[in-house]
Amino acid sequence: MTASDPRPVGEDDLHAFVDGRLDPGRRARVEAWLAAHPEAAARVAADRxxxxxxxxxxxPVADEPIPARLRIANLAGSRRMRLPRRWPSAAAAALLLALGGAAGWAGRGAVPGPGAHAEPMTQAAVSAFRTYVVEAAHPVEVRADGSTDLVRWLSARLGRPVTVPDLRAQGFRLMGGRLLPAGDEPAAMLMYDDDRGTRLTLYSRAGPTGGRGVFRYARADDVAAFSWIDAGMSYVVTARTDEARLLRVAEAVDAQVSGKREVAR
Amino acid sequence: MDDLAVLIEPQIPALRRYATALLRQREAADDLVQDTLERAIRAWPQRREGDLRAWLFAILRNRYLEGVRRRRGIEVGPEALMEIAEVGVDPEAAVGARDVLDGIAALPEEQRSVLLLVAVEDMSYAEVAAVLAIPVGTVMSRLSRARGRLRAFLDRAPTIVTGHLRRVK
Known part of the structure; x- marks a missing residue:
């Protein structure tokens, strides 16, 4: 076989040979040709x-596990995915631990470890979310038309001032709220929605006294929740959305409820 | 969103590998991949049917080239980018044993990307043509030039044992 063969071996054949892209028949032909052309064979060997x-x-790069920050769930819909700057790094680290530890939360029981007191409340909040977000006619008991009435009503029933956070900056409008049974005391649930109909709930009730907890993350199927405690109250935000967006909401809620409290003092 | 994760996440290891080969710095490479994924998520509703892998790699490469333009602080056309050689090359790495990544870093980007996509990412020549938006014939000619330069790189490399049939004019 020579270069003047009717179907001569071309450079494209040699590349395809190096890259293992020739069918067996053509490969045998190229091998035979290379045997007779040592300089080309040397080039092919070097290319290989x-x-x-x-x-x-x-x-090794492709064998590594994917970094958490590149997970789609941690990116979706977000332009910037950074932990809020004002968080102390310890809180940020605790959040990341919670993210990792809460993965198996759905269905099968509690997340072990400290802070498990938030667990039943998160489950109650997620249950309430599931029950009421699908409600087309009466998702809320009291509509947000005049939100001062809503605030007054919820505050009266809970026996403590209830703050209704403004989440318009996060794309959510207040729909209204309702009271829910939660052991001895009622819980308040506020519902918000965005332009695409995504609904979000903020569940709050009297919680463990004292302390200021970190954000804890839990996911049950497609529902995500962040919970935390602050100044004797427990809060859970719940939505069918990604963690990044929900975290921004949780942060905004936290800033507003704790800001209001400081102003009130 | 779960569908998106199921489709895209299997491509992430290869995207990281390509980004690492382009940038050499792991953090910068992951920044590039993150930027790529965020782009992909936002552009997802507009995506036409087609090769998902080629689409993602094309986004990554375009983001990379935009980053190069930004760092240079000038507005340049794609043709001016063809002669971009080393980006993010660690100057110390060239001192000791020769790293094959130094060899590809010395290639113009257009050749480097073709070689990486063909030789490392196992893309077909047609797929590479789709990623780079160039004809297959251009892929082949860039591959030829890339391989020609790298043979020369190997020959100059002092730490490489030259085997049989290695000397080429």
Whole structure:
């Protein structure tokens, strides 16, 4: 076989040979041709060496587990995915631990470890979310038309001032609220929605006294929740959305409820 | 959103590998991948049917080229980018044993990307043509030039044992 063969071996054949892209028949032909052309065979050998070295050099990168920050769930819909700057780094670290630890939360029981007191409340909040977000006619007991009435009503029933956070900056409008049974005391649930009909609830009730907890994350199927305690109250925000967006909501709620309290003092 | 994760996440290891080969710095590479994924998520509703892998790699490469333009602080056309050689090359890495990544870093980006996508990412020549938005013939000619340069790189490399049939004019 020579270069004047009716179907001569071309450079494209040699590349495809190096890259293992020839069918067996063509490959045999190219091998036979290379046997008769040592200079070309040397080039092919060098090309193969480069190929193998490149692959070996870069293989470890692709074998690594995907960093959490590149998970789609941690990115979706977000332009910037950074932990809020004002958080102390310890709180940020605790949040990340909670993210990791809460993965198996759905269905099968409680997240072990400290802070498990938030667990039943998160479950109650998620249950309430599931019950009422699908409600087309009466998702809320009291509509948000005049939100001062809503605030007054909820505050009276809970026996403590209830703050209704403004989440318009996060894209959510207040729909209204309702009272829910929660053991000895009632819980308040506020509902919000966005332009695409995504509904979000803020569940709050008297919680463990004292302390200021970190944000805890839980996911049950497609429902995500952040919970935390602050100044004798427990809060859970719940929505069918991604963690990043929900975290921004939780942060905004936290800032507003704690800000109001400081002003009131 | 779960569908998106199921479709896209299997591509992330390869995207990181490509980004690492382009940038050499792991943090910068992951920044690039993150930027790529965020772009992909936002552009998802507009995505036409087609090769998802090629689409993601094309986004990554375009983001990379935009980053290069930004760092240079000038507005340049794509043709001016063809001669971009080393980006993020660690100067110390060139001192000791020769890293094959130094070899590809010395290639113009257009050749480097073709070689990486073909040799490391196992893309077909047609797929590479789709990623780079160039004809297959251009892919082949860039591949030829890339391999020609890298043979020369290997020959100059002092730490490489030259085997049989290695000497080429």
């Amino acid at each position: 060496e480069v190929r193998e070295r490149l692959r070996a050099r870069l293989a």
